[in-house]
Amino acid sequence: MAKRLVDIFASVCGILALSPFFLVLSLAIKQEDGGPVFYRGERVGQNGVPFRIFKFRSMVMNAEKIGGSSTADDDPRITKIGFKLRKLKLDEIPQLLNVLKGDMSFVGPRPEVRHYTDMFSEEEKTILSVRPGITDWASLWNPNEGKILSGSPDPDRTYMEEIRPTKLKLQLKYVREKSLRNDLVIILETLKTVVSR
Numbered sequence: 001m002a003k004r005l006v007d008i009f010a011s012v013c014g015i016l017a018l019s020p021f022f023l024v025l026s027l028a029i030k031q032e033d034g035g036p037v038f039y040r041g042e043r044v045g046q047n048g049v050p051f052r053i054f055k056f057r058s059m060v061m062n063a064e065k066i067g068g069s070s071t072a073d074d075d076p077r078i079t080k081i082g083f084k085l086r087k088l089k090l091d092e093i094p095q096l097l098n099v100l101k102g103d104m105s106f107v108g109p110r111p112e113v114r115h116y117t118d119m120f121s122e123e124e125k126t127i128l129s130v131r132p133g134i135t136d137w138a139s140l141w142n143p144n145e146g147k148i149l150s151g152s153p154d155p156d157r158t159y160m161e162e163i164r165p166t167k168l169k170l171q172l173k174y175v176r177e178k179s180l181r182n183d184l185v186i187i188l189e190t191l192k193t194v195v196s197r
Contacts, residue, residue: 003180007106011099018093025056025090032081035061038094043111046131051103053111054094058082069113070159072149086146089194095134107183108133109171116164127171130178135190137170143193 015022026037039057041064042050060066063077071078078086085091098104104111111132120127142148145163152158174182 003105003183004102006180007099007102010106011096014096015100018096022093025085025093028081029057029079029085032079033061039091042113043132044114044117044128045103045111046128048117048128050114051098051111053103054097056085056091056094058085058091068156069115070149070155071146072152072155073144073146074150075146075155089143092134099134103131105131105133107135107174107186109136109174110134110139110167124168124172126175127168130175135186136174137186138167138174140186140189140193141166141170 029035029037036057039055039059040052041055043053045051058079059071059075059077059082060079067075067077073083073086082091095104099106108131109127117128142163145159148162149155149158
């Protein structure tokens with residue numbers, strides 16, 4: 001309950017403080033190709049319940065129909081403004097709306113598409129026992145998946161082989177050791193990472 005109250009308070013403060021920034025980025029995205037401002041892809045949430053994630057759209061319209069779910073930094077589907085958004089992680093800011101709605105928390109395992117959660121072992125299914133988050137141990141371990149995937153002839157395969165195994169271990173670590181103290185540590189480390197970028 002305490003974590004949810006913190007999520008609500010912090011997300012409301014964040015949305016209010018960043019609303020002018022939201023407007024500027026929204027206009028820049030709209031101006032580039034006239035498409036929608038937000039990307040609303042489906043993700044799997046707590047207890048396996050699907051939800052629509054909020055992200056600033058960083059790729060061409062209907063990108064999921066012309067490529068895989070893993071995105072390298074050199075993916076031709078990324079728009080000009082999208083490249084800048086992804087580099088600075090600004091495309092993730094609208095997830096404050098998901099936190100406010102209760103789909104997500106500030107800290108928790110990053111939400112995945114159904115394709116990957118369907119592969120979970122019995123142990124890995126415990127990852128779905130908590131709300132997914134904007135950041136977690138795995139996000140700190142690998143803050144830029146796109147860079148690792150760059151140059152790969154098959155980004156989805158590279159993700160499966162080089163990123164997903166460690167990501168799952170760290171997500172399980174979060175679930176086993178979850179506490180407000182660990183959440184605070186993760187938030188502080190995430191802020192340091194964002195500032196250094």
